[in-house]
Amino acid sequence: MSWHLDNIYKRNAEFPYTFYIPSKQVIDILSIGDIVKLRFVGETENDDLTGERMWVKITERNGENFKGILTNEAYDLKDLEIGQEVLFKAENICDTEYKDPASSEWDYYFDTKVVVSNDVLNKREFNFMLRDSPNGEHDSGWTILSGYEDDEFVNNPDNLQCVSIGVILNIDNSILKFIDESPMCAYERNDKGDFYRIEDYDWDGYLNG
Incomplete structure (x- = not known):
């Protein structure tokens, strides 16, 4: 496999005011059928600098562990395709479709x-x-x-x-x-x-x- 899922908590620790992470309130309400965004990172150094953010539809949840189906087509990561099953954790979720209660604070940092x-x-x-x-x-x-x-x-x-x-x-x-x-x-x-x-x-x- 030429990619791995980024740990967004570690990425946020590096860039705490520009790398958004969903609040715990949002993560806690995620369930089967919800769409979440994951950051797929290539194994080469250049790929690691950018990565590809893609949406995944949740099909199973067990606490902090999830299973889902990729709904995006990858641009550069060739061994990823729409409909592919992906195993991930809460630490890999970089965005959701829910309005985040903490979004106003992030809006200040970005805007x-x-x-x-x-x-x-x-x-x-x-x-x-x-x-x-x-x-x-x-x-x-x-x-x-x-x-x-x-x-x-x-x-x-x-x-x-x-x-x-x-x-x-x-x-x-x-x-x-x-x-x-x-x-x-x-x-x-x-x-x-x-x-x-x-x-x-x-x-x-x-x-x-």
């Missing part, structure tokens, strides 16, 4: 956007955050920098991206304690690795620069 420099994404490190007035429904107003960028780098729009806030929380979730601070605030990391608010930030220079 709330921040501007981030490419240097942050490359280094997986950030040391400066500034919140301006939001521009649009999902814009948080936050701009996040590694602290190593120079003015030329930051002033080039190609060096900035708009990403979900969950991407940043995966790097450091300590910012949750001040992420709802009102606009026109700035924070940077001190020598101990903790963020503190910059009380004398040069807002005139920022707004008129």
Whole structure:
């Protein structure tokens, strides 16, 4: 067999704010006839980076153990076909057709956007955050920098991206304690690795620069 089922709890532990897992309330109500989504991962390194998410119809359930029938056609995993029987566990279920009571929290992680420099994404490190007035429904107003960028780098729009806030929380979730601070605030990391608010930030220079 050239594939295996991903353990979504382990995947969520790696990316806790961007890899959704169904809540226990949803898993508990699953029964025969329900449709669930599983992540089938190829055995090669490249396949493991993506995997294929496909729907499976539950035909049997025994506690955390399930049996089902594949209802999707695989794109790259050639030894999977529609109607094939699949054995799986609750730890393999990455989505269901039920509305999840915990979905509003996940919506925040996915829908709330921040501007981030490419240097942050490359280094997986950030040391400066500034919140301006939001521009649009999902814009948080936050701009996040590694602290190593120079003015030329930051002033080039190609060096900035708009990403979900969950991407940043995966790097450091300590910012949750001040992420709802009102606009026109700035924070940077001190020598101990903790963020503190910059009380004398040069807002005139920022707004008129």
